[in-house]
Amino acid sequence: MSSSEMAGFDKEEITASAEMKNAERNLKQAQALFENGLSSAKELEEAKNDYEIKKAELKRASSVLKLNGGNKTGAYAIKSPINGFVIEKNANSNMQIRSDFEKSLFTVAESFYGLGHDQCLRV
Helix, strand or coil, rough: EEEEHHHHHHHHHHHHHHHHHHHHHHHHHHHHHHHCCCCCCHHHHHHHHHHHHHHHHHHHHHHHHHHCCCCCCCCCCCCCCCCCCEEECCCCCCCCCCCCCCCEEEEEEEEEEECCEEEEEEC
């Protein structure tokens, strides 16, 4: 299922990655300038802090993307917590689904052969 929210998570990770690379480059430059006496310890410390902040932001963005399926294509995988068969489908290709959509998207049935019990889950 395509999701603008998932695409946003991907964008956040890409942005955070680019910002961390810039901060890393700035840190290396600040270290070289400090070692040659061309900048202060304060400037080096600021570059280190900026790098750590950008590193943490990338970790957060990657975690959010991973928690939401980890897909970098803007797609969202809907997974059933039980094994079984889809017996009812209320979603179609290119259908927009809003938060106020009241029907379940899929109904999954799991059959326990020999026990005479059926379990249904609406997702």
